[in-house]
Amino acid sequence: MTKSSPEPRHALTLRDVSEASGVSEMTVSRVLRNRGDVSAATREKVLEAARTLGYVPNKIAGALASQRVTLVGVVIPSLSNMVFPEVMTGISEVLDGTGLQPVVGVTNYLPDREESVIYEMLSWRPSGMIVAGLEHSPAARAMLAQAGIPIVEIMDIDGDPVDHAVGISHHRAGREMAEAIIAAGYKRIAFLGTQMPNDFRAKKRLEGFEQALAKAGLTLVDREFYSGGSALLKGREMTAAVLSRTPDVDFLYYSNDMIGAGGLLYCLAQGLDVPNRIGLAGFNGVELLDGLPRKLATMDACRTEIGRKAAEIIAGKASQGAKVELFPTLQTGDTIRVR
Amino acid sequence: MTKSSPEPRHALTLRDVSEASGVSEMTVSRVLRNRGDVSAATREKVLEAARTLGYVPNKIAGALASQRVTLVGVVIPSLSNMVFPEVMTGISEVLDGTGLQPVVGVTNYLPDREESVIYEMLSWRPSGMIVAGLEHSPAARAMLAQAGIPIVEIMDIDGDPVDHAVGISHHRAGREMAEAIIAAGYKRIAFLGTQMPNDFRAKKRLEGFEQALAKAGLTLVDREFYSGGSALLKGREMTAAVLSRTPDVDFLYYSNDMIGAGGLLYCLAQGLDVPNRIGLAGFNGVELLDGLPRKLATMDACRTEIGRKAAEIIAGKASQGAKVELFPTLQTGDTIRVR
DNA sequence: TTGAAAGCGCTAACAC
DNA sequence: GTGTTAGCGCTTTCAA
Numbered sequence: 001m002t003k004s005s006p007e008p009r010h011a012l013t014l015r016d017v018s019e020a021s022g023v024s025e026m027t028v029s030r031v032l033r034n035r036g037d038v039s040a041a042t043r044e045k046v047l048e049a050a051r052t053l054g055y056v057p058n059k060i061a062g063a064l065a066s067q068r069v070t071l072v073g074v075v076i077p078s079l080s081n082m083v084f085p086e087v088m089t090g091i092s093e094v095l096d097g098t099g100l101q102p103v104v105g106v107t108n109y110l111p112d113r114e115e116s117v118i119y120e121m122l123s124w125r126p127s128g129m130i131v132a133g134l135e136h137s138p139a140a141r142a143m144l145a146q147a148g149i150p151i152v153e154i155m156d157i158d159g160d161p162v163d164h165a166v167g168i169s170h171h172r173a174g175r176e177m178a179e180a181i182i183a184a185g186y187k188r189i190a191f192l193g194t195q196m197p198n199d200f201r202a203k204k205r206l207e208g209f210e211q212a213l214a215k216a217g218l219t220l221v222d223r224e225f226y227s228g229g230s231a232l233l234k235g236r237e238m239t240a241a242v243l244s245r246t247p248d249v250d251f252l253y254y255s256n257d258m259i260g261a262g263g264l265l266y267c268l269a270q271g272l273d274v275p276n277r278i279g280l281a282g283f284n285g286v287e288l289l290d291g292l293p294r295k296l297a298t299m300d301a302c303r304t305e306i307g308r309k310a311a312e313i314i315a316g317k318a319s320q321g322a323k324v325e326l327f328p329t330l331q332t333g334d335t336i337r338v339r
Numbered sequence: 340m341t342k343s344s345p346e347p348r349h350a351l352t353l354r355d356v357s358e359a360s361g362v363s364e365m366t367v368s369r370v371l372r373n374r375g376d377v378s379a380a381t382r383e384k385v386l387e388a389a390r391t392l393g394y395v396p397n398k399i400a401g402a403l404a405s406q407r408v409t410l411v412g413v414v415i416p417s418l419s420n421m422v423f424p425e426v427m428t429g430i431s432e433v434l435d436g437t438g439l440q441p442v443v444g445v446t447n448y449l450p451d452r453e454e455s456v457i458y459e460m461l462s463w464r465p466s467g468m469i470v471a472g473l474e475h476s477p478a479a480r481a482m483l484a485q486a487g488i489p490i491v492e493i494m495d496i497d498g499d500p501v502d503h504a505v506g507i508s509h510h511r512a513g514r515e516m517a518e519a520i521i522a523a524g525y526k527r528i529a530f531l532g533t534q535m536p537n538d539f540r541a542k543k544r545l546e547g548f549e550q551a552l553a554k555a556g557l558t559l560v561d562r563e564f565y566s567g568g569s570a571l572l573k574g575r576e577m578t579a580a581v582l583s584r585t586p587d588v589d590f591l592y593y594s595n596d597m598i599g600a601g602g603l604l605y606c607l608a609q610g611l612d613v614p615n616r617i618g619l620a621g622f623n624g625v626e627l628l629d630g631l632p633r634k635l636a637t638m639d640a641c642r643t644e645i646g647r648k649a650a651e652i653i654a655g656k657a658s659q660g661a662k663v664e665l666f667p668t669l670q671t672g673d674t675i676r677v678r
Numbered sequence: 679t680t681g682a683a684a685g686c687g688c689t690a691a692c693a694c
Numbered sequence: 695g696t697g698t699t700a701g702c703g704c705t706t707t708c709a710a
Contacts, residue, residue: 080425399702
């Protein structure tokens with residue numbers, strides 16, 4: 001335990017800097033915020049005093065007085081998802097220049113938790129909110145609508161945004177993947193995904209997927225769900241289960257790349273001919289896939305771009321319409337047969 | 340765009356609730372905070388008014404008046420690391436019951452950025468700070484020391500904490516892994532890791548590792564570094580590079596599990612006999628490994644536990660000493676030969 | 679059980 | 695270029 005300087009009994013205030021430098025509080029404030037004209041001499045005195053005292057301004061007081069908060073609330077379901085860190089990257093990239101900073105809240109896909117996270121965040125009067133998904137409790141929606149700040153709902157555009165939405169159509173993503181699979185000649189198709197009632201985006205993908213199958217006169221020959229645990233391992237296990245239960249399945253559609261990767265490793269280990277005996281596809285386009293022995297077919301979720309566009313709207317750099325749709329491209333990879 | 344209710348010109352205040360309910364601001368405040376005795380009747384009136392108005396308290400004002408902020412700053416180098424999300428899980432678990440909430444800041448392993456993130460966070464006067472690592476700029480250290488709040492530096496305990504430290508000894512982790520490798524009879528050992536001057540923990544592991552090798556009269560026969568990109572892919576590439584440059588290498592020590600996994604997949608694809616022809620080990624003990632065709636030897640970084648313990652110190656639930664050392668166990672997996 | 683007054687530490691708006 | 699004054703929306707304290 002090393003305490004280099006004596007700890008102040010109370011946190012330092014502008015007044016302390018003012019007294020130490022012999023400059024009025026107001027001018028100290030101006031110097032510290034680079035606002036208005038201050039002579040080089042006074043500026044130096046102030047900076048010197050602030051530095052030696054180790055003064056850190058109190059943003060609570062500043063925000064209350066100026067009615068301005070440079071925080072942007074970001075509400076996401078999970079951090080361990082591999083997709084949200086990338087969204088954060090996009091958000092940070094854009095916000096970095098603007099003086100705004102993101103504050104992250106995690107909901108774990110629980111609507112109640114989402115509601116309270118939103119409530120807490122709004123109570124800090126942020127300059128904007130970025131919230132994953134379009135489905136929220138009525139109370140959460142109402143709070144967001146009332147807040148009087150820009151709200152951007154991200155990831156999904158299949159629905160009605162409170163204010164703005166930036167994302168892809170998961171319904172369409174599912175449909176397009178199904179169409180590609182059908183076009184490649186696969187007929188006995190199974191779905192493997194998460195059992196999360198509140199993962200609305202995964203649900204929409206599956207809906208779109210099944211609709212496209214139906215249009216081609218097909219139905220899923222099997223489906224398998226999981227929750228929790230190592231996604232890679234679950235992918236192996238679920239794949240094993242489907243293959244033994246439905247041996248003549250010829251395509252496995254996974255709700256995310258991680259379980260898809262597990263499935264791919266399993267199929268290869270079993271000596272199955274991918275993509276001829278069996279085809280595979282995931283969703284998200286995670287970087288991870290680049291390192292697999294064979295590249296898994298997938299569809300990019302446009303994560304960084306979504307983060308960027310959302311932040312631009314909050315920062316007022318984009319006067320977008322209510323909905324901004326991004327169009328992911330299907331990456332065929334090596335796990336869908338080419339006809 | 341759906342606006343269910345008319346947007347207020349200004350955010351609602353206690354006064355609005357007071358007027359709507361015919362109860363004084365003070366009593367409204369009491370009701371909303373569950374403080375002091377308020378008659379059931381008034382309480383109901385107030386709650387009713389607050390609910391219908393959609394009032395969200397202003398924590399800025401509340402915090403200024405009460406000099407109490409329920410925020411805990413968490414400063415970490417990266418989100419995409421797979422390790423920090425788990426630390427966050429541990430932190431949230433403990434903080435959830437306490438009325439404190441974590442606020443995350445990301446530094447990308449940049450000291451300057453760390454300094455400014457810490458400065459920004461402190462300016463919100465949090466109740467405590469959890470900061471990854473023991474190495475900070477002098478200014479950052481000084482700010483933390485001055486803040487007058489509990490500071491917990493996490494992940495590492497090889498060094499001098501500002502206040503408290505919770506973590507493992509990375510020096511020891513490297514040493515123990517080396518000892519296990521040597522004990523298994525490997526002799527021509529290579530290191531593969533990240534090229535990040537500011538990843539002090541990886542650096543300490545390598546130091547401990549090399550010291551143990553030296554003690555056994557060994558030195559690294561090769562080393563390979565990378566930065567950026569898909570870790571899994573980099574693991575493959577680096578492994579290929581080392582194997583072709585130093586064909587008689589018999590052990591590959593990776594600085595993290597993700598590149599280790601890439602290396603493992605590569606070795607298996609090449610038909611190399613793991614662990615007899617060549618042994619492999621990583622670091623972190625990530626869940627991901629459970630899904631690999633063979634289990635990679637690794638060492639747990641105690642991530643969740645570190646988060647938990649750190650949060651307990653902040654929450655005042657633990658009157659720990661300055662340093663709390665956690666002891667990770669070496670997981671031999673299937674990639675170190677058993678003698 | 680309820681209310682009134684006095685700030686919390688800072689900044690907007692205006693003097694000088 | 696610099697200083698003064700009046701709050702920002704709450705909570706603390708004290709009185710009723």
